[in-house]
Amino acid sequence: MKNWLFLGAAIVAEVVATSSLKASVGFTRFWPSVIVVIGYAVAFYFLALTLKAIPVGIAYAIWAGLGIVLITLIGWLVFGQKLDPAGLLGMGLIVAGVVVINLFSKGNVH
Template identity: 75%
Template sequence: MKSWLFLGIAIVAEVVATSGLKASEGFTRLWPSLLVIAGYAIAFYFLSITLKEIPVGLAYAIWAGLGIVLVTFIGWLIYGQTLDAASVIGMALIITGVAVINLFSKATVH
């Protein structure tokens, strides 16, 4: 169960770091740049711990899928980016894919 918590921490840290990239303005602003560096360091550390128990393909599928959805949501919420029907449907498919992997795949670790 700790592996799933560590994967969650890794995903959140990566989402924070990726979202901070825009605010860093190409690493020209100090505090957002430090947030990006720290976020990615935390993300990769916790992902590396996660991979001790969760298969890499499964962990990466969940990491990437949830990361895409969360970063897109933050882009909409904070940066005012628009979402059209195709992007919402696409994200719903990503979430569905992650759920299918977790619920039905024999490769998962429960």
């Protein structure tokens, strides 16, 4: 169970770091840039802990898939970016893929 918590922490840290990357305006703003560096360091640390027990393909699929969806939602809510039907469909397919991997992959560890 703790490995899934580690993966959750990695996802949250990555989402915070990526959101701050947008806010850093090309690393020209100090505090958002600091958050980027710390956020990615924390994300990779917890991803490394996760990989002690969860297969890399499964962990990365969940990390990347949920990260994409969360960052897209933050882009929409915080940065005013538009979501069109194709983008929504694509995110739905990403979520479906993560669910399929978790439910049906023989390499999955619960």
